[in-house]
Amino acid sequence: MKIVLITGTSKGIGLETALTFGRAGYKVFATMRNPENASDFKQKIKNESLDITISKMDVDSDASVKKGMDEIIQKNGSVDVLVNNAGIERHGSIEEMSMDDFQSVMNTNYLGVLRCTKAVLPQMRKAKNGCIINIASVSGHIANSPLGAYAASKFALEAISEALAQEMKPFNVKVAIVEPGIINTQMAKDISVNAESLYPHSKRLAGLFSASLQTPTPPTLVADKILEISESNTWKLRHPVGPDAAPFIEWRGSMNDEQWINWNATSDEDWYKSVEQDFGLNAR
Template sequence: MKTVLITGTSKGIGHETALAFGRAGYKVFATMRNPDKASDFKQKIKSESLDISILKMDVDSDASVKQCMDTIIQKHGSVDVLVNNAGIERHGSIEELTMKDFKDVMETNYFGVLRCTKAFLPLMRKNQKGCIVNLASVSGHISSGPLGAYAASKFALEAFSEALAGEVKPFNIRVAIVEPGIINTQMANDISVDEKSIYPHSKRLAGLFSASLQTPTPPTLVAEKILEIAESNSWKLRHPVGPDAEPFIAWRASMTDEQWVDWNATNDDDWYEAVQNTFGLDAR
């Protein structure tokens, strides 16, 4: 039986990914910071008779990651697939976000992935097989206010993953970067207007997310893609997911850096009109 460890499984994409792998016959180690709050998840596992073990792990902590890894290795010997999904979001202008906000986002979204990868990589290398799936984002290609802190962490994750892929391929370890667009998760729904901000970008982005979520893309779509990657023999590195992912990335790529800066710096009317004309979304 193949084994998979998934981080951040208490809700959203991680939760659905754990269920997808469990239903596909994997032994799943579903990790989260607070397993005591997973009563509904535990009931679903029981009702479907899935081979899913919920384990406590905080990706921000070296000790927590090591303890969880040691428990798994002692009982089961190896992990075939590692899905680094755990992530957090803080939105606000560069000026108005605190240094703690920046550090918290980077600690979980970048160092957390690095910490888990480094913990399990030696075993995969020894076994000469493995698959590592890192959850990045369209924001790993596109950076604009008020998601500067979040985008910085995802840009870093993209760079780290690309380097890792070249290092571990000779050991038959596949690395994949999954890049969701706007997905109907709590994180996406929490993008809100900062009424106190002196910058207009908070209101604009909240409107864009709200308009997109009127026709929501479920997290199950991302979970299915992650399972597909694990089940395949593909060495494809980047996997945009969702109907808006590739269009968003292509849209940014069609502009020069200066055009992108100018578009973000434009007045509200022109910004909203551009979104309406390009994506058919009324973000007002």
């Protein structure tokens, strides 16, 4: 039986990914910061008789990751699939966001992935077998306010994943990046308006997310793609997921840097008209 370890499984994409792998017959280690709050998840596991073990792990902590990973690897011998899903989002203008928020986002979304990845690399390399799937975002290709801090962490994750793929392919270890668009998760719902901001961008993006979530894309779509990647023979690195993911990336690619900056710096009226014209979304 293959063993999969998934981080950030308390809700959203991580929770659905754990259930998807469990239903597919994997032995799943679902990690999270606060397992004591996962009563609904535990009930689902019991109801469906799934081989899922909920484990405590805080990817922000070297000690927590080492302890959690050592226990799993020592008891089970190896991890066949690592899904680095744990992530947080903080939004705001560069001027107005605190340094603590910038550091928190980078620590979880980038360094957290490195902590977990480095813990499994020696045994995957020696076994010449394994799969590492990093959950990035369309924001790993598109930097716009007020998601500058979040995008920076996902740009970094994209870069380190690309380098890791080069290092691990000779050892038959597959590395893949999953890039969801706007998915119906609590994180997406939490993109809100900062009424006190000096900048208009939080209002604009909150409207864009709200409009997109009127026709929600479920996190199960991402979970299914993660399982598909792990079981396939493809060495494809990047996998946009969701109906808006590839179009968003292609849309950004259609503009040069100066055009992109000008579009984000334009007046509210022109910005809203453009979104409606290009995507059929009323973000007002």
